[in-house]
């Protein structure tokens with residue numbers, strides 16, 4: 274690859290970055306952060322003296338956004354690994370991380386260093402008229418991680434949200450497959466919050482009152498308890514749809530592990546059985562890895578499931594901080610359909626690059642890498658907990674560093690009640706799916722240890738002791 278983004282440039286900016294005063298200032302800041310974060314090593318109850326002020330802040334948040342926050346989380350601005358201090362002085366064990374965003378946890382020195390480097394860039398935001406070499410490095414890193422002979426994803430467009438990365442993916446697919454106008458997706462799909470993505474998302478209430486902008490047909494997902502039957506069922510349904518709408522599909526949209534939909538992983542055999550006829554029909558294949566990137570045995574879940582040869586367009590987000598759409602040469606648009614004022618914050622790009630380094634350096638990947646080993650550890654502990662609290666939790670479900678369980682009877686009320694109990698005990702996990710509704714954890718892959726998992730299990734145990742199985 275042409276490493277055009279890494280020439281040695283003789284500039285004033287380069288001299289500034291090399292100025293020993295900058296290194297010294299960064300060290301001073303890191304020392305101060307470490308000193309103040311040092312006490313945040315376990316969960317702590319809120320300071321009662323802050324209760325009224327905290328309530329006032331929550332009311333202000335509800336007033337400004339036009340509805341209450343999803344939960345009473347307002348950060349204080351400091352943390353330590355998976356521990357985070359809230360503005361009421363409480364400390365929580367954060368095993369959801371803004372839904373999978375903080376790969377290195379809270380107040381991580383590498384993250385702070387990268388963000389300071391970005392803060393002394395000339396501008397805080399990058400965009401189509403303002404690109405800097407780290408933007409190119411980020412794109413090159415993602416291409417390097419994704420590309421193989423079988424998955425020649427040669428191009429990468431950065432953007433500021435998973436939804437925008439997915440919009441760009443949709444545009445590339447429609448542009449190539451024009452005049453095809455339908456999308457194939459899965460039951461339980463979640464693709465984001467734009468109008469087009471709300472049409473793909475398999476949640477009718479997420480598009481209530483919204484115009485339907487896309488025609489989408491849904492395929493059943495893999496049933497891990499009946500893999501052969503459910504694969505046959507999905508392939509039969511696919512063949513029926515391909516026959517009903519010949520030449521009309523512009524894209525096959527797949528999350529390889531359904532995230533918001535409830536933590537349903539697929540498998541190599543399941544996806545390959547669907548991708549073969551889809552590829553034969555010339556339909557672009559899009560893998561939405563906004564949630565799954567970095568959480569399995571490989572950087573990308575399509576690599577984890579051995580689906581390289583089917584990946585035409587792949588999107589990432591969340592943990593990468595800046596989001597991205599990767600695509601094959603043959604999808605290069607022939608008209609100016611992709612452009613954005615903002616492609617990413619300078620700090621997102623710097624922190625994203627630092628996170629990619631940290632994921633590699635901490636040995637997260639590999640068939641027996643840290644992600645897989647910690648899944649085994651966490652899953653075994655959840656299984657024990659399920660035996661200790663019969664009927665209160667079922668599972669675990671998910672894959673590697675995406676792990677979930679079903680509380681009680683699988684109703685939303687049970688999941689919400691246990692989530693609130695966990696919150697009060699100091700453990701952050703979040704709902705996903707419906708029928709059943711589950712609780713999921715997305716522990717920060719770079720810094721979560723088995724001791725942190727033990728701490729999470731202890732807090733969950735305490736919450737389960739208070740969890741009543743009433744309707």
Ligand SMILES: Cc1ncc(COP(=O)(O)O)c(C=O)c1O
Nearest residue numbers: 434435436463464465532563564
């Ligand atoms: C699989 C998937 N795709 C897309 C999105 C949308 O990303 P964003 O919220 O950054 O727009 C999400 C967010 O949860 C997601 O999980």
